[in-house]
Amino acid sequence: MVNMSRLLNCIISKMAMVSGFLILFIMFSICTEVAMRQILNKPLMWTVEISEYLQVYITFLGAAWVLRKDGHVRLDVLLNNIGSDKRKILYCLSSVIGALTVLLISFFSGWTVYEQFNLKTPVIKALEIQKWIILMPLPIGSFFMFIEFVVKIFSADSENK
Amino acid sequence: NETAAISLKTITFTTKNSVWSKNFEIFTDMIEKESDRTITFQFVGGPESIPPFEQIEALKNGVVDVALLPGAYFVPQLPEADTMKLSPYLPWEERDKGIYQFYQGLISDKLGIYYLGKITGGTRYHFYLKKHIKKPDFKGLKIRVTPIYEPFVRALGGTAVTLAPGELYIALERGVVDGFGWPSIGVTDLGWHEVIKYVVYPGFYQTDVCILINLKTWNRLDSNAKRLFHSVIEKTERHSYELSQQMANDEKVFLKNRGIGVINFSGEEEEYYLKNADKAAWDRISVKSPSNALRIKQLFKK
Amino acid sequence: MIEWWSILLFFFISFSILIFIGVPVSFSFLFINVIGSFIFMGGVQGVKQLSLSIYSALSNFTITPIPLFILMGEIIFQSGIAFKALNVIDKFFGKIPGRLSILSVAASTFFSGLTGSAISNTALLGSILIPEMKKKGYGKPFIIGPIIGSGGLAMMIPPSALAVVLGSVAHISVAGILVGSILPGLIMASLYTLYIITRALIQPSLAPAYESQKHSKTTILKEFFLFVLPLFSVVILVIAPIYFGAATPTECAALGCLGSLVLSAFYKKLNLAILKKSLEVTTKISCMIFLIIAGSVGFGQIISFTGAGNGMTLFMSSLSISKTTLIILTIIIMLILGCFMDQIAMMMITLPLFMPLIHQYQINPVWFGIIMLIAMDIGFTSPPFGLLLFVFKGIAPDDISMPDIYKAAIPFILCNLITIILILVFPNIVLYVTDIVKH
Ligand code: NA
Numbered sequence: 001m002v003n004m005s006r007l008l009n010c011i012i013s014k015m016a017m018v019s020g021f022l023i024l025f026i027m028f029s030i031c032t033e034v035a036m037r038q039i040l041n042k043p044l045m046w047t048v049e050i051s052e053y054l055q056v057y058i059t060f061l062g063a064a065w066v067l068r069k070d071g072h073v074r075l076d077v078l079l080n081n082i083g084s085d086k087r088k089i090l091y092c093l094s095s096v097i098g099a100l101t102v103l104l105i106s107f108f109s110g111w112t113v114y115e116q117f118n119l120k121t122p123v124i125k126a127l128e129i130q131k132w133i134i135l136m137p138l139p140i141g142s143f144f145m146f147i148e149f150v151v152k153i154f155s156a157d158s159e160n161k
Numbered sequence: 162n163e164t165a166a167i168s169l170k171t172i173t174f175t176t177k178n179s180v181w182s183k184n185f186e187i188f189t190d191m192i193e194k195e196s197d198r199t200i201t202f203q204f205v206g207g208p209e210s211i212p213p214f215e216q217i218e219a220l221k222n223g224v225v226d227v228a229l230l231p232g233a234y235f236v237p238q239l240p241e242a243d244t245m246k247l248s249p250y251l252p253w254e255e256r257d258k259g260i261y262q263f264y265q266g267l268i269s270d271k272l273g274i275y276y277l278g279k280i281t282g283g284t285r286y287h288f289y290l291k292k293h294i295k296k297p298d299f300k301g302l303k304i305r306v307t308p309i310y311e312p313f314v315r316a317l318g319g320t321a322v323t324l325a326p327g328e329l330y331i332a333l334e335r336g337v338v339d340g341f342g343w344p345s346i347g348v349t350d351l352g353w354h355e356v357i358k359y360v361v362y363p364g365f366y367q368t369d370v371c372i373l374i375n376l377k378t379w380n381r382l383d384s385n386a387k388r389l390f391h392s393v394i395e396k397t398e399r400h401s402y403e404l405s406q407q408m409a410n411d412e413k414v415f416l417k418n419r420g421i422g423v424i425n426f427s428g429e430e431e432e433y434y435l436k437n438a439d440k441a442a443w444d445r446i447s448v449k450s451p452s453n454a455l456r457i458k459q460l461f462k463k
Numbered sequence: 464m465i466e467w468w469s470i471l472l473f474f475f476i477s478f479s480i481l482i483f484i485g486v487p488v489s490f491s492f493l494f495i496n497v498i499g500s501f502i503f504m505g506g507v508q509g510v511k512q513l514s515l516s517i518y519s520a521l522s523n524f525t526i527t528p529i530p531l532f533i534l535m536g537e538i539i540f541q542s543g544i545a546f547k548a549l550n551v552i553d554k555f556f557g558k559i560p561g562r563l564s565i566l567s568v569a570a571s572t573f574f575s576g577l578t579g580s581a582i583s584n585t586a587l588l589g590s591i592l593i594p595e596m597k598k599k600g601y602g603k604p605f606i607i608g609p610i611i612g613s614g615g616l617a618m619m620i621p622p623s624a625l626a627v628v629l630g631s632v633a634h635i636s637v638a639g640i641l642v643g644s645i646l647p648g649l650i651m652a653s654l655y656t657l658y659i660i661t662r663a664l665i666q667p668s669l670a671p672a673y674e675s676q677k678h679s680k681t682t683i684l685k686e687f688f689l690f691v692l693p694l695f696s697v698v699i700l701v702i703a704p705i706y707f708g709a710a711t712p713t714e715c716a717a718l719g720c721l722g723s724l725v726l727s728a729f730y731k732k733l734n735l736a737i738l739k740k741s742l743e744v745t746t747k748i749s750c751m752i753f754l755i756i757a758g759s760v761g762f763g764q765i766i767s768f769t770g771a772g773n774g775m776t777l778f779m780s781s782l783s784i785s786k787t788t789l790i791i792l793t794i795i796i797m798l799i800l801g802c803f804m805d806q807i808a809m810m811m812i813t814l815p816l817f818m819p820l821i822h823q824y825q826i827n828p829v830w831f832g833i834i835m836l837i838a839m840d841i842g843f844t845s846p847p848f849g850l851l852l853f854v855f856k857g858i859a860p861d862d863i864s865m866p867d868i869y870k871a872a873i874p875f876i877l878c879n880l881i882t883i884i885l886i887l888v889f890p891n892i893v894l895y896v897t898d899i900v901k902h
Pocket residue numbers: 574575576577578579580616617618619620621622623624
């Protein structure tokens with residue numbers, strides 16, 4: 001159990017780390033693009049496209065980690081004005097709703113990835129990357145968010161006891 | 162005798178007030194009228210409802226019944242759609258030559274979609290530039306491209322630049338790019354005439370805005386309804402051709418009056434220019450789908 | 464056929480409940496999107512379509528500046544460059560009430576020349592200025608308000624991506640809107656400043672005065688050259704390429720990021736720890752914002768798919784009303800839709816329906832477009848669901864609660880409303896400038 005949670009911890013923070021590096025990568029690639037176009041008259045062509053795709057990766061690779069850090073913004077008006085028991089129940093309820101949401105998204109986006117993988121549909125831009133590759137972070141990221149929500153539900157429960 | 166009323170969910174790749182959607186409305190209005198409103202269209206929107214490049218999936222899966230989509234929007238799913246813009250014929254000529262029937266088979270086999278026909282056929286593409294050129298040579302020019310004419314820009318020696326559509330206006334205004342390609346109608350709608358100086362006149366390719374219907378939906382229609390769809394599209398393709406020619410002419414006059422220069426080439430250069438346009442596109446398609454490309458080339462032969 | 468208002472009510476009520484019980488904003492959106500696409504878009508296939516909509520909302524170059532600006536802000540903040548520069552400015556303007564809040568309005572006006580997005584602007588200024596203002600003991604209304612209020616300036620002062628989209632969706636002269644919105648933008652900025660100074664005079668505790676010690680002119684001058692000028696040069700480096708046609712606004716965001724890295728290296732403040740910390744914060748905020756965007760874009764798409772937004776606009780436009788009522792109604796529609804969807808979706812739903820009316824009533828389209836821009840800005844920042852407010856919450860320190868943000872935003876919304884009224888009463892604020900452009 002302890003090993004499992006350590007492993008989960010490790011995966012989630014590694015995925016977030018990749019997110020961070022991708023942001024850095026986008027920055028350097030766009031700067032390179034400007035230089036190549038303005039100075040050498042040889043634009044890279046792929047920076048806009050790659051940045052767009054990486055944004056899908058950044059969002060879904062980092063989302064579970066942000067969830068762990070409680071970084072997803074919520075309205076705190078009600079939560080701040082009720083007793084801690086009720087607050088725990090609400091936290092638990094919103095984790096259940098969140099878990100359900102990301103589980104469904106994980107399933108349906110996974111289905112879409114599977115379909116697109118079989119169809120081999122590319123995205124027609126400069127690079128013609130297969131669409132399933134870009135969609136891939138959706139089921140994976142959502143799945144880890146699901147686990148994270150489940151952990152939240154059970155840890156709130158054990159605190160209650 | 163009473164026929165059950167059918168309502169078809171309809172989506173378009175542009176907003177309601179665009180040239181293309183307006184021409185499409187002529188089609189839907191006519192169907193509604195001539196079917197005594199037993200067939201109606203429920204517009205579920207344009208790009209604000211389903212992102213344009215995902216509309217083909219929505220049509221395939223039956224989320225919508227009818228879609229208005231140019232070939233470029235389903236090239237990912239059907240590489241041969243890239244050839245539709247290369248046709249030397251007008252939509253009704255394509256019916257006579259069996260070209261329409263060929264595409265119909267292809268689209269129904271590979272996508273499970275019924276290809277009813279095209280509107281605003283015969284509308285050509287042009288390059289709109291900030292700098293003057295004398296010959297069909299784009300050396301030193303940075304052109305914002307879409308996949309439709311990217312190979313052509315490269316073939317002319319230009320630097321192909323990809324930009325988000327929302328950034329094109331400012332990029333042109335500030336000179337980040339020197340031009341872009343677009344059909345002969347709609348440039349003024351988007352305000353781009355405010356930031357260009359020349360239009361390269363010889364028109365290349367043609368728009369291929371298709372009316373597509375989900376195959377299950379199509380098969381649900383009775384034979385009368387099917388016949389009505391065909392008779393109406395045959396009227397609309399001519400009507401929208403005349404309308405778009407008129408609009409293209411109006412737009413040409415408008416641009417001229419605004420002081421936008423028209424760039425024409427000599428006969429020989431024009432031939433070189435247009436040949437290159439076609440060659441660049443065929444080269445790309447021939448790699449992806451060699452046998453069908455050959456078939457289509459045969460069909461296109463005058 | 465379900466009525467438009469019952470559909471809107473369904474979305475509004477279910478969203479309100481989720482938000483109110485504390486479900487994070489992004490998951491509230493996504494939850495309703497899953498349910499809504501199942502109900503309104505034909506079951507399972509509709510939900511599958513949703514994953515494509517998430518993908519296409521995120522793989523969009525218009526949101527690229529958001530992480531870049533946050534990173535730029537973080538580097539400038541973490542390396543302590545901002546703090547030193549602000550100190551010098553404090554020494555200069557120590558006696559002006561609410562100077563840092565005014566600075567954030569001024570900076571925002573300035574950066575508006577760079578970004579077309581309220582979120583990017585808020586993210587950039589928020590990450591640089593909030594910590595410093597807290598350190599200097601500023602009250603919450605003065606920390607929060609100016610940054611949120613100024614987010615909207617990004618849309619008003621060119622280049623503005625939103626103005627370009629507005630022009631092309633409504634078929635209005637883009638140049639007209641870009642030029643015509645400068646003056647209203649400046650009016651907004653002046654009203655903000657006026658409000659800050661007035662309130663600081665009434666409530667001095669909100670903006671503690673700088674204890675004025677004697678500084679020799681040479682010390683200040685030295686510090687100015689050492690701390691303010693280099694920071695300023697980065698800002699110039701960021702903005703100049705747009706004007707010389709070397710880069711697009713998005714590309715400038717990346718250049719600015721690089722510039723701030725170079726600058727912090729110049730101050731010998733660039734090390735692995737700072738870079739790591741900056742990236743961590745950037746990732747956290749960007750993921751949060753991106754997931755909200757993914758959710759809200761889908762939310763808007765489903766509502767427009769149901770035809771509810773369209774239905775409301777059609778209904779309102781079918782009422783036979785006077786010119787002024789028409790304008791007021793359109794503003795109200797923008798405010799209602801502002802609770803549900805992002806600005807581009809709002810424009811694509813309403814403008815194709817509004818514009819024929821605008822021409823029929825012979826209303827100047829540029830003038831109308833600029834009113835729309837401000838109305839959208841208000842919708843974007845108005846409680847309870849203005850998206851920009853939630854974005855700000857994610858950037859702000861934990862002790863700033865949503866009610867704090869609501870309270871701080873309201874005066875700035877009023878300033879925007881006053882600007883709209885001014886434009887309604889004195890159309891020449893817009894028309895005079897656009898007439899010059901025409902001739
Ligand atoms: Na701006």
